[in-house]
Amino acid sequence: MDGYRVDRRDFNPGERIDYTGVYFKNLTNTGKIVEDVLELYRPDGKPKRDTMLHVFEDLGPARKFWSKMKDGNLYKVQVDNAFVRHRGDMQLTEKVKHLVEQESEPKSAAMAYWNGEQTENPENELLVEYAVVTEVVSKSNDERRAYLIKRIWG
Secondary structure, eight states, rough: OOEEEEEOOOOOTTTTEEEHHHHHHHHOOHHHHHHHHHHHOOOOSSSSSSSSEEEEEEEEHHHHHHSSSSTOOOOOOOEEEGEEEEEEEEEHHHHHHHHHHTOOOOOHHHHHHHTOOOOOOOOOEEESEEEEEEEEEOOOHHHHHHHHHHHOOO
């Protein structure tokens, strides 16, 4: 299955992308709390998010995330279905973040994420063991910034 990976590392077609844990090491305090909440409600049999490579299912959400990542590269990747460990809607992780910031109970949003529930406009991520680059979509910071400006200002 095809997907999209945003990564600061430099890859070329045919190269394998493995998990490194760098993203989780650089989280803000709120980001760490969100990940702690998701871990608290992670069901048995589901992988820990901080041990898996995150791949976007669709280009739109990948571009959105990429546009906010300084020095990020955008890749189209191939993922073996046998190595997909979870498919979750990132809109639900954003809901967990919003609830944490509002000091509201995030349990139902976290459980919905782990149950694979979908919001009205899902932005799905796949938690996978690895992915293989099939295409370099962009390594250009100028293109990334232009996309961000267009997304913000229309």
